[in-house]
Amino acid sequence: MTGPALETAGLGKTFVRRKSLGELARHPFASGERVRALADVSFGVARGEVFGLLGPNGAGKTTLIKILSGLILPTDGRAVIEGADASRGAEARKRLGLVIADDRSFYWRLTGAQNLRFFGRLHGLYGNALERRIAHLLERLDLTAAAGSLFANYSTGMRQRLAVARALLHDPPILLLDEPTRSLDPVAARSLRRFVQDELVGRDGKTVLIATHNLHEAETLCTRLAIIARGRIVASGEAGLLRHLGLHADRWRIEGTGAAPATDGAAFRVEGLGADRWRLDAALAPGEILDRVLERARAAGGRIHSCERVDSDLEEAFEEFIQRAERPQ
Amino acid sequence: MSWLRGIGAFIVRDALEDLSYRTAFLMNTVGILLFLAVWYFVPKFLLAQGAEVEGLPPFSWFLGGIALWQFLNVALSGFARRIRKEQLSGTLEAMMATPARTSLVLFGSTAWDFLFSALSLALYVLFGVWIFGAQIAVASIPAAIVVLVLTSLCFSGIGILAASAILYFKRGDPITFLVSGVMQLFGGVYFPASALGPRLQAVAEWIPLTHATRAFRATLLGGASLGSQVGDLAALAGFSLLVIPLGLAMARVAIGRARRDGTLAHY
Numbered sequence: 130m131t132g133p134a135l136e137t138a139g140l141g142k143t144f145v146r147r148k149s150l151g152e153l154a155r156h157p158f159a160s161g162e163r164v165r166a167l168a169d170v171s172f173g174v175a176r177g178e179v180f181g182l183l184g185p186n187g188a189g190k191t192t193l194i195k196i197l198s199g200l201i202l203p204t205d206g207r208a209v210i211e212g213a214d215a216s217r218g219a220e221a222r223k224r225l226g227l228v229i230a231d232d233r234s235f236y237w238r239l240t241g242a243q244n245l246r247f248f249g250r251l252h253g254l255y256g257n258a259l260e261r262r263i264a265h266l267l268e269r270l271d272l273t274a275a276a277g278s279l280f281a282n283y284s285t286g287m288r289q290r291l292a293v294a295r296a297l298l299h300d301p302p303i304l305l306l307d308e309p310t311r312s313l314d315p316v317a318a319r320s321l322r323r324f325v326q327d328e329l330v331g332r333d334g335k336t337v338l339i340a341t342h343n344l345h346e347a348e349t350l351c352t353r354l355a356i357i358a359r360g361r362i363v364a365s366g367e368a369g370l371l372r373h374l375g376l377h378a379d380r381w382r383i384e385g386t387g388a389a390p391a392t393d394g395a396a397f398r399v400e401g402l403g404a405d406r407w408r409l410d411a412a413l414a415p416g417e418i419l420d421r422v423l424e425r426a427r428a429a430g431g432r433i434h435s436c437e438r439v440d441s442d443l444e445e446a447f448e449e450f451i452q453r454a455e456r457p458q
Numbered sequence: 459m460s461w462l463r464g465i466g467a468f469i470v471r472d473a474l475e476d477l478s479y480r481t482a483f484l485m486n487t488v489g490i491l492l493f494l495a496v497w498y499f500v501p502k503f504l505l506a507q508g509a510e511v512e513g514l515p516p517f518s519w520f521l522g523g524i525a526l527w528q529f530l531n532v533a534l535s536g537f538a539r540r541i542r543k544e545q546l547s548g549t550l551e552a553m554m555a556t557p558a559r560t561s562l563v564l565f566g567s568t569a570w571d572f573l574f575s576a577l578s579l580a581l582y583v584l585f586g587v588w589i590f591g592a593q594i595a596v597a598s599i600p601a602a603i604v605v606l607v608l609t610s611l612c613f614s615g616i617g618i619l620a621a622s623a624i625l626y627f628k629r630g631d632p633i634t635f636l637v638s639g640v641m642q643l644f645g646g647v648y649f650p651a652s653a654l655g656p657r658l659q660a661v662a663e664w665i666p667l668t669h670a671t672r673a674f675r676a677t678l679l680g681g682a683s684l685g686s687q688v689g690d691l692a693a694l695a696g697f698s699l700l701v702i703p704l705g706l707a708m709a710r711v712a713i714g715r716a717r718r719d720g721t722l723a724h725y
Binding site (some may be wrong): 138144166192198199200201202222227229232233234237238239243246247248250252253255295 | 462464466467468470471474475478479496547548549551552554555556557558559714717718719720722
């Protein structure tokens with residue numbers, strides 16, 4: 130099959146807020162306030178790609194994921210999953226596996242295996258074929274030992290792995306992951322990211338769309354990214370997008386005197402501090418070493434007086450970027 | 459996917475869940491006994507020795523009505539209760555994200571409840587006969603089962619309408635409460651419809667439960683054949699043909715609205 134695995138065209142979603150009793154009494158015939166959750170979202174995801182939707186809470190990531198999985202109907206535009214309209218019928222849902230970060234979506238008084246068996250049957254899988262599939266997935270996700278335990282007794286990491294197993298039951302070509310590492314500790318999160326990268330994409334060749342607000346996750350996992358804020362895509366591009374925008378995880382602040390280096394994009398930003406002093410905020414590309422940045426800083430002839438890592442600015446920088454993007458032009 | 463296999467998946471799921479509450483089964487059985495005991499002694503207290511109700515011993519008459527009503531209550535309120543439970547537990551979205559049809563999710567969600575209630579109904583009848591001396595026409599049990607199935611279909615349609623209300627308005631209790639109240643008042647469960655007087659009795663003929671209790675008592679307790687109950691069976695079939703498609707259509711509308719509003723998981 131040719132063409133993108135998944136694409137959206139002018140996708141929009143407006144919710145009508147329910148009126149309070151007071152509003153209902155004052156304006157009985159007026160409709161509720163309209164809240165624009167998504168506006169003019171257009172992108173395509175190629176087969177075998179890991180595409181990231183990066184945005185703060187409330188940006189519209191989950192709304193977009195739910196539209197793609199058919200749980201919410203769009204107000205405008207359309208979403209197509211391997212040629213099938215996401216809003217109509219079951220065809221699109223057969224091609225998708227959905228992982229939502231909500232452990233309420235399982236039956237707590239059933240075991241992990243029993244949960245998978247039920248959802249597998251909803252996908253039309255039965256008998257030995259289903260049992261083999263369940264055993265295979267439990268083994269891949271290191272849940273075999275816990276298969277007979279009640280879901281209620283699973284740790285957060287185990288629950289998330291079971292959610293991945295459920296999404297893979299019918300072996301869909303496309304996976305939608307909605308903040309899959311949100312509740313996980315760093316070790317579990319890293320393990321899941323590695324599984325996505327090495328197993329799902331590397332070995333199985335699946336197409337993955339991941340919604341996240343974790344900058345490091347977006348940067349390390351995704352081949353392409355779209356930054357979404359207030360329901361709109363404000364930037365999109367290849368894996369180096371964050372660095373290009375100055376949002377890279379590895380940031381350094383260098384201060385010096387004398388001739389200042391020239392600003393070179395958001396990844397190499399120079400600011401004058403007055404009295405012959407300057408400050409350089411630099412974002413390192415993956416694999417790039419600090420020495421190269423220092424060379425560039427000295428290239429203009431100035432002298433470096435201090436150099437420090439500023440990891441904590443990443444979230445601030447992202448917030449600043451979002452605010453800049455939302456400002457009227 | 460085979461629809462019946464899908465129903466089977468729901469039955470297994472719910473049976474496993476219910477079986478995990480072991481004490482509940484015992485309590486349910488004890489509850490049936492206690493409930494029957496109340497309805498054994500109330501007519502004994504209120505009615506003269508040897509009195510009959512519509513040609514049947516009082517306890518047998520009550521048994522027919524209350525056993526049937528307990529079973530049909532599942533059809534009436536079970537859909538709404540199950541949908542609400544799926545919303546509260548967060549599993550409704552997970553199911554709707556699969557290719558499973560709306561009708562499968564709806565009917566499947568109550569399939570185990572129906573089976574369990576059929577078992578409870580059997581216990582009502584067995585305890586009523588063995589412990590409290592009710593008399594049934596054993597040969598007419600198959601006919602009574604046919605009445606039961608047809609009545610279940612009719613009440614399922616009403617139940618799906620109530621479930622649609624849950625999905626649409628996020629509350630369905632007032633609807634099932636209202637419908638349940640009307641059914642119990644007019645349906646001949648606790649007193650014959652003739653006690654309502656001619657005008658209200660005419661209203662009772664438009665209530666499906668009236669036909670159900672009449673046909674069920676006539677077959678299970680009176681030994682009547684299905685052929686003699688054609689009128690009531692035709693009424694039940696007519697109600698079913700009306701409410702089932704209406705219920706499924708309303709369910710699709712409700713789910714469509716929930717998808718438009720993004721409130722499928724809301725409660």
